[in-house]
Amino acid sequence: MSLDTAMVRRIASLARIRLEEEEVGRMQAELNGILGWIEQLQAVDTTGVEPMAGGGAVSLRLRDDVVTDGGMPEKVLANAPDRAGGYFAVPKVVE
Amino acid sequence: MHPTDFTLRGAIEALNEGLLTSEELTRAHLDAIQALNPQLNAYVTVMADQALAQAKASDARRREGIAGPLEGLPLAIKDLFCTAGARTTAGSRILENFVPPYESTVSGNLLRDGAVFLGKVNLDEFAMGSSNTTSSFGPVENPWSRANDPDTRLVPGGSSGGSAAAVAARLALGATATDTGGSIRQPAAFCGIAGIKPTYGRCSRFGIVAFASSLDQAGPVARTVEDCAILLRSMSGFDPKDSTSADVPVPDFAAACARGVKGLRIGVPKEYRLEGTPPEIERLWEQGLQWLRDQGAETVEISLPHTKYALPTYYIVAPAEASSNLARYDGVRFGLREAAKDSDLKDLYERTRAAGFGPEVKRRIMIGTYVLSAGYYDAYYLKAQKIRALIKRDFDQAFAGVDAIVTPATPSAAFGMDEKQDDPVTMYLNDVFTVTANLAGLPGLAVPAGLDAQGLPLGLQVIGKAFDEETVFAVGAAIETAADFRALPRLRAGV
Numbered sequence: 001m002s003l004d005t006a007m008v009r010r011i012a013s014l015a016r017i018r019l020e021e022e023e024v025g026r027m028q029a030e031l032n033g034i035l036g037w038i039e040q041l042q043a044v045d046t047t048g049v050e051p052m053a054g055g056g057a058v059s060l061r062l063r064d065d066v067v068t069d070g071g072m073p074e075k076v077l078a079n080a081p082d083r084a085g086g087y088f089a090v091p092k093v094v095e
Numbered sequence: 096m097h098p099t100d101f102t103l104r105g106a107i108e109a110l111n112e113g114l115l116t117s118e119e120l121t122r123a124h125l126d127a128i129q130a131l132n133p134q135l136n137a138y139v140t141v142m143a144d145q146a147l148a149q150a151k152a153s154d155a156r157r158r159e160g161i162a163g164p165l166e167g168l169p170l171a172i173k174d175l176f177c178t179a180g181a182r183t184t185a186g187s188r189i190l191e192n193f194v195p196p197y198e199s200t201v202s203g204n205l206l207r208d209g210a211v212f213l214g215k216v217n218l219d220e221f222a223m224g225s226s227n228t229t230s231s232f233g234p235v236e237n238p239w240s241r242a243n244d245p246d247t248r249l250v251p252g253g254s255s256g257g258s259a260a261a262v263a264a265r266l267a268l269g270a271t272a273t274d275t276g277g278s279i280r281q282p283a284a285f286c287g288i289a290g291i292k293p294t295y296g297r298c299s300r301f302g303i304v305a306f307a308s309s310l311d312q313a314g315p316v317a318r319t320v321e322d323c324a325i326l327l328r329s330m331s332g333f334d335p336k337d338s339t340s341a342d343v344p345v346p347d348f349a350a351a352c353a354r355g356v357k358g359l360r361i362g363v364p365k366e367y368r369l370e371g372t373p374p375e376i377e378r379l380w381e382q383g384l385q386w387l388r389d390q391g392a393e394t395v396e397i398s399l400p401h402t403k404y405a406l407p408t409y410y411i412v413a414p415a416e417a418s419s420n421l422a423r424y425d426g427v428r429f430g431l432r433e434a435a436k437d438s439d440l441k442d443l444y445e446r447t448r449a450a451g452f453g454p455e456v457k458r459r460i461m462i463g464t465y466v467l468s469a470g471y472y473d474a475y476y477l478k479a480q481k482i483r484a485l486i487k488r489d490f491d492q493a494f495a496g497v498d499a500i501v502t503p504a505t506p507s508a509a510f511g512m513d514e515k516q517d518d519p520v521t522m523y524l525n526d527v528f529t530v531t532a533n534l535a536g537l538p539g540l541a542v543p544a545g546l547d548a549q550g551l552p553l554g555l556q557v558i559g560k561a562f563d564e565e566t567v568f569a570v571g572a573a574i575e576t577a578a579d580f581r582a583l584p585r586l587r588a589g590v
Contacts, residue, residue, distance in 0.1 A: 003465070015418060015464040016425070017457055018445035030458055030519060031465070037520050038407045038475070044482050051480030052487060055295035055309040055536045060338050075196040079429035088427050093440050 002032050097589030098123035099265040103168060103322035104349075106268055110157070110167050117157070117167025121150035121211050124169045127588030128213065128266050131238075135586065137251075137261040139174050139232045140182055141214040149211040156209070163209030165329055171267035173258050174215035175222055176202045176313070177302040181212075185304040186220040186230040186254075189424045189431045189451025199302025200334045201271060201313045208329040213267055217257030220453045221421065222278055222306045225525035227256025228512060229455045237286060237509050238264040238584035242550035245585065249509040249551070252282030252525075258316050259286040265588040269317035269326050273303060275310045276409050277505075277529030280541035283316050284504035284554030287543045287584065289571065290316035291323050292529075294561045295536035296341030298327075299334030307416035308339075310409075310533040320542055320571040324348035327564065343562055351565035352572040357391030359570065362497035366402035367528060369506065376503050376553060379545045383501055383555045386577035387570065397497060399489040404482050405531045406523060411466050411479035412534070417456075418463025424451060458519060487535040494560050499570045502528050504541040504554035528556055538564045542571045543580045552582065 003011075008028045012019040019027060073086050082089040098120050101109060109115055125143050132138050146169065153167035177183045177195035184190045198206070206212070219229040227235040227250060235256040237249040251260040255272035259282035262270050272279040274292035283290030291314045298313040305311065315326035328348050334340040363384060368377070384394045426432035426447030433446040452460070466475035493500065506527055515521050532539035538561070541554040555574055559567035 008461075011461050011465050011468070013445075014468060015460050016422075016441065016444040016448055017452070017460065018442075018449035020449075027458070027461065031461060034410060034458070034462055034519055035465075038410055041404055041407050041411075041478055041482055042474075044401070044404055044478075044485070046478060046481035046485070049481040049484050051477055052484035053309070053480060054339065055312075055533075056339050056341060061335075061342075063335065072196075078196055079193055081426060081430070081432035090427055091434065091438055091440050091443055 003028055003035065099127050099588040101268065102319050103268045103317055103325055104319070106168055117150040117153040117211060118147065120167065121146050121169045121213070124213055124267060131264055131266060131586060131588060135236050135238060135260050135264055136233050137216050137235050137257040137264065137266060138171070138214045139184060139217050139257065142181060142212055145181070146211050146213050153209055153211060163207065164325070165205060166209030167211060168209070168268050169211045169213050170205065171213050171216045171258060171261045171270035172202055173218055173255055173271050173273060175218055175273055175304045176271055177304070178202055178212065178215065181215065183215065183304070184232070186218045186232060187451065187453070187456070188231040191431065193430055197302060200299035200336060201303065201330045204329050204332065216261050216270060219254035219256065220456050221304065221417070222254040222273055222275055223417070223455050223459055224253040225277065225281055225522055226250040226515070227253040228516065229453055231453055234512055235260045238586035239287060239509060239551055240585050244549070247511045250285070250512055252285035252509065254278040255282045255316065259283050259288060259290070262286070262316050262318060263288050263584050264586050269315055269322055271313060271330065272316045273311055273313050274533065275306050275413060276533050277526035279314045279316060280529045280539055280556060281505050281525055283541040284543070284552065285509040287552030287580065287582065288316055288318050289320045289323050289540065289542050289575070290314060291327060291540040291564065291567065292532060292538065293327060293331065293564055294341070294538045296339050297331050297562070297564070299337040299340045301334055301336040305420040307413040308420060309416060310413060320540070320568060320575045321349050321352045323540070324352050324568050341562070346565055348564055348568050351568045354565070354569040355390060356387055356570055356573045359392045359499065359566070360497045361387050361392050361394045361570065362397035362493055362500040363394055364397050364399045364402065364500060364502060366399050367502045369527065372503070372506055373547070375547050376506065379553050380503050380555065383544055383574050386574055387501065389577070390573050395497060397493045397500070399493060399531070401482060401485045401489050402531060405486055405534055406527055408479045408482045408486065409530045409534060410462070410523060411475050412483060414459040414463035415467050415476050416463070418460045418467065421456070421460055424448060483534050486531060490535045490537060499566050500558040501570065502556045502558070504528060504556040508547045508549070508551035508553055532558050537561055538567050540567050540571045542574050544574055544578045545580070546582055550582070
């Protein structure tokens with residue numbers, strides 16, 4: 001399966017990475033190189049195999065549904081590139 | 096003896112006997128960093144004032160008769176571990192000015208036990224790389240060089256290249272590192288030191304900048320196997336803040352180093368005999384097995400049939416998880432923001448991520464996004480998860496008959512900074528021997544075992560059963576004893 005330039009642009013858009021026009025060709029070649037190499041996996045018979053999702057124990061722990069942290073807005077906002085009062089600030093999203 | 100030449104164990108004894116203070120030991124390391132770091136570029140951030148304050152506080156505690164297991168020992172911290180109040184970059188422009196308000200559990204455990212932090216060490220951007228050349232803070236130089244070609248600058252391996260180079264050059268007694276596909280073991284092997292990736296779940300991932308969460312594990316690098324064992328004991332332990340942290344007891348790993356290998360069965364996977372492996376690596380492997388037989392172990396050939404699929408499986412699973420984990424770098428809550436005057440929110444995201452991520456990180460996010468996208472998920476991601484299950488099953492079956500597995504650590508010695516940079520897949524092949532342990536969640540240790548014809552270090556790898564790091568340390572220490580590795584890098588402190 002080989003990616004065309006339209007697909008490369010679509011992936012970049014899904015990944016929210018701006019790709020300049022002159023970068024598309026190189027990215028396409030690199031991605032196709034990697035995907036071509038990965039293609040060998042299709043040869044493995046995985047009939048009836050349960051997918052392995054995690055690195056360790058199969059079930060995750062649950063804890064009591066109680067607040068254990070919080071009340072530190074200044075710490076939370078300390079690294080914000082832009083803020084307005086106690087909020088993160090972004091370009092206007094609602095007209 | 097120069098203070099930077101101590102092993103961790105030796106430094107503990109010297110401090111206990113009052114032969115020197117933590118302040119003296121720390122100053123000696125800071126001086127060494129000042130002298131050698133401009134060339135090696137191992138440290139991204141040197142924390143001299145804080146380190147000296149920590150050392151003085153440690154000396155004061157010792158005078159009062161309070162001494163933790165790592166009391167006063169100067170260490171380097173991979174710049175992937177959040178350190179409260181100290182910049183943590185992950186080697187990326189996007190986190191260039193990020194100052195975490197909290198401490199990672201692993202680094203917090205080290206501070207609890209009395210350690211001194213010299214600074215934050217360099218790495219491949221977001222730990223994605225095998226050469227430490229993808230860091231936005233520039234490449235790290237390997238302190239070793241080829242005997243007949245001393246001017247070619249070599250890579251230290253990656254992603255924990257700063258950790259390994261700093262410890263090899265004696266700019267720290269030990270360092271934290273992380274390993275997602277080989278990022279502890281490959282740089283340790285390239286720099287002639289020891290390093291262990293423990294069992295998945297052994298060390299908390301809380302506060303470690305995430306790359307691929309089902310594969311990422313923290314571990315130590317140090318100049319001896321026992322030093323790794325001492326550090327790992329402090330780094331390990333159950334942490335409710337990491338949902339995959341294992342609630343199991345932490346044994347005295349250092350004690351296990353002296354167990355010996357008598358009666359152990361050591362597996363030798365036939366699939367690790369790869370075409371194109373340099374003969375000196377094959378010979379070193381055979382030598383290592385002979386050393387273990389000489390000490391009373393039995394070696395048996397085993398089969399791990401899905402080995403050849405491990406790397407391509409990894410290059411689906413890891414980028415998929417990375418694309419999800421790295422979605423958080425959006426220019427809104429922390430880190431870099433890039434926007435044009437009329438940018439809307441999507442344009443802000445796209446410009447921020449284009450400016451903040453380097454080429455390798457972008458490639459992996461793109462691959463991950465693709466393999467998780469509608470229509471391709473089953474063919475790539477689900478398929479990879481199934482093959483991952485088969486790789487783990489291979490190990491489960493093999494470990495029914497053996498106590499540990501021994502393989503080469505890397506398919507080559509350290510290479511030049513300009514080599515292997517043209518094709519991503521060529522670079523990925525560095526992790527061919529290490530990546531299987533990540534996929535299966537098993538502990539793997541790299542131990543220096545010999546030199547190649549050019550005088551560069553080569554390592555062997557010991558893989559163990561889940562949560563049986565003790566046997567891994569026993570086998571690693573046995574190889575270390577027999578190898579009696581004493582060669583030193585050209586660039587090092589105290590020369």
